[in-house]
Amino acid sequence: MCLQHLREKDNLIIMSKKVLFVTQEMTPYVPESPMAIDGRKLPQALQEKGCEIRTFMPRWGIINERRNQLHEVIRLSGMNIIIDDTDHPLIIKVASIQAARMQVYFIDNDDYFHKRGMFAEEDGKEYEDNIERAVFYARGVLETVKKLRWCPDVIYCQGWISAVVPFYIKTAYREEPSFANTKVISSLYGEMPNAQLTERFAECLEFRDANAEAVAKAGVDLTQADSLGRLAVAFSDGIIEGEAGKQDAMLEYAKSLNIPVLNAPAEEEKAAAYKAFVEQVAGE
Numbered sequence: 001m002c003l004q005h006l007r008e009k010d011n012l013i014i015m016s017k018k019v020l021f022v023t024q025e026m027t028p029y030v031p032e033s034p035m036a037i038d039g040r041k042l043p044q045a046l047q048e049k050g051c052e053i054r055t056f057m058p059r060w061g062i063i064n065e066r067r068n069q070l071h072e073v074i075r076l077s078g079m080n081i082i083i084d085d086t087d088h089p090l091i092i093k094v095a096s097i098q099a100a101r102m103q104v105y106f107i108d109n110d111d112y113f114h115k116r117g118m119f120a121e122e123d124g125k126e127y128e129d130n131i132e133r134a135v136f137y138a139r140g141v142l143e144t145v146k147k148l149r150w151c152p153d154v155i156y157c158q159g160w161i162s163a164v165v166p167f168y169i170k171t172a173y174r175e176e177p178s179f180a181n182t183k184v185i186s187s188l189y190g191e192m193p194n195a196q197l198t199e200r201f202a203e204c205l206e207f208r209d210a211n212a213e214a215v216a217k218a219g220v221d222l223t224q225a226d227s228l229g230r231l232a233v234a235f236s237d238g239i240i241e242g243e244a245g246k247q248d249a250m251l252e253y254a255k256s257l258n259i260p261v262l263n264a265p266a267e268e269e270k271a272a273a274y275k276a277f278v279e280q281v282a283g284e
Helices: 034-048 130-148 165-170 201-205 212-217 227-234 248-256 267-282
Strands: 006-009 012-015 018-022 052-058 080-083 086-089 091-097 102-108 154-158 183-188 238-241
Touching: 018 034, 018 130, 034 052, 034 102, 034 154, 034 267, 052 130, 080 130, 102 130, 130 165, 130 201, 154 165, 154 267, 165 183, 165 227, 183 227, 183 267, 201 212, 227 248, 238 248, 238 267
Parallel strands: 018 052, 018 154, 052 102, 154 183, 183 238
Antiparallel strands: 006 012, 080 086, 091 102
16 A cells, blocks of 8 residues: 655645646756756656656667666566567666756666667668657656555656657556555657657557457547557546647647646746646645
8 A cells, every 4th residue: 555655844734635647757867858858857846846856868879878877686687578479678777967866767678679769760760669668768767666665656757768758657567556545647848759650559559457348438540640649648647748749739738638738837837726736736
């Protein structure tokens, strides 16, 4: 059984929220971008506002393990994740950001992340297996959180690499004690893979009761180029505009489904706005 973390403030016992950040980019591990800066600042900001956090990101090929002091966590590594009948070993690494008192867990795999870029080849051509990479990342994070025996109140998904997480939380993992009461927020930025490059999208997604029938029931057509984004939105409990003006169509789609939307707040208001939105979605 998972117990809420308690803290004392002004003689009151306050239930602090557990927030799992499933991040695509974070400084100092990858170059600065609006997403990478948010990936670094927001977990710390919510931690400083009383939330208990865990943070995951892919071990992209551009990450310097020695400089950033990554090391493998043997007790969490070792399982195989099967995607479309092929086994893919899951490797978990960890590093610390001492100034923020934060640990960051890294999802690694030789085929999907090691020695590879984030979204595209050096010539700018999008990787054709980006959706497979997102599936592996989602399942790798969720399986690792189960091993940690940690029960998040809210999962914050940042960027396209986390887009499959909401679908799995509401289908394949909905009976898992770690996620039985978990809400999911997706934060949308610019890039989103073209789903039409993946010939076997539905087959890649299949796991337990996460299947084509569940996708169709949500009204998502996997043959459309923007279907990965629609999958993320349709199974989320809240949507954040991570980067202003980059995903207007997806924001409108979320509103059409009556999903709460937080438009991009001003930089100085982000921490407070995100904390309030997390509490709103979590049901406070």
